[in-house]
Amino acid sequence: METPVTPVQVTGTVLTTRRVEAYHALTVVAPGIAERFRPGHFVAVAVGGPQTSMLTRRAFSVHDVKPDYGGTVEFVFTVRGPGTSWLAGRRARDTLDLVGPLGRPFPLPRDPVSCLLVGGEYGSATLFGLADALQQRDCRVDFLLGGASEDRVFGALRARRMGVTTTLTTEDGSLGLRGTVTDALPGVITDTRADVVYACGPMDMLRGVTAVSVEFDIPVQVAVEEAMACGFGMCMTCVLPVIGDDGVTRMVRACVEGPVFRGERVRFDDVGTIPFDALGAPGAPGHSGARHVS
């Protein structure tokens, strides 16, 4: 398991902004973060400027780090609400307050194995640094990327350049196979003889990818996107039920113990609840049903 790195807070200058299909990409000069980065890390970005009422930072996976200007960090995002709308309005030379790198990165195999990287929508962004690290270890890398439509499949060109094979899926059939990455996964695992699956994307996708990987009896590492507030372990907003090595379910923080977990350990069906059999759950064991957490 990777040793956690100490995150830093950086006021970085926006170097470039660009549109990538349906997404926005911001590159920020943030040397302290870039030099500590490992694939799977994320950053927590302050939004709204100094007078804002938006108190919580917004979490984004790191897409790329480059050595330019002492170290830059790029993240890719879709506009969802006020925080991401504000970010979409940033321009070169604006400043941004970032904390990172945060979370536990993807564990890397010791041996040169065959790795299948599965991404949904902007979740694919975090997979390219991982692909690079795996290829440096002589691992075979294949990609399976998907989205609702062609403009929501992130990184298809880069995947085609990096991967031995790249399979694309769209729900509306506008690019690649019609359907979801989960639909295509059994065939791709078989064709690529994958030894391990890495995945990032919406929770439903991760649940499906985990189920298929378990069927094929291959390990699966998933980077989850659980709603966050602080991003560094203080507020418990991001807890989800995960089974430990001892078989006991605990409510663990996605921002500190994750966001990367072994897929089969995440109780996807109980995310958003405290299962009655989780350690420290309110009520006695046998108490009816799960409790909802907001």
Ligand SMILES: Cc1cc2nc3c(=O)[nH]c(=O)nc-3n(C[C@H](O)[C@H](O)[C@H](O)COP(=O)(O)OP(=O)(O)OC[C@H]3O[C@@H](n4cnc5c(N)ncnc54)[C@H](O)[C@@H]3O)c2cc1C
């Ligand atoms: C580890 C991690 C990595 C992420 N990486 C990316 C990425 O690479 N690109 C991208 O577009 N989005 C990513 N997200 C989701 C992103 O954080 C949310 O889209 C964003 O916080 C929404 O903020 P908002 O103000 O625009 O929307 P609102 O919905 O108004 O947000 C309100 C509040 O809810 C929280 N929130 C809402 N939705 C999410 C969510 N899905 N995940 C976490 N917090 C949420 C916000 O932090 C904020 O505190 C990631 C989330 C996590 C946890």
Ligand code: FES
């Ligand atoms: S977001 Fe605060 S503990 Fe994880």
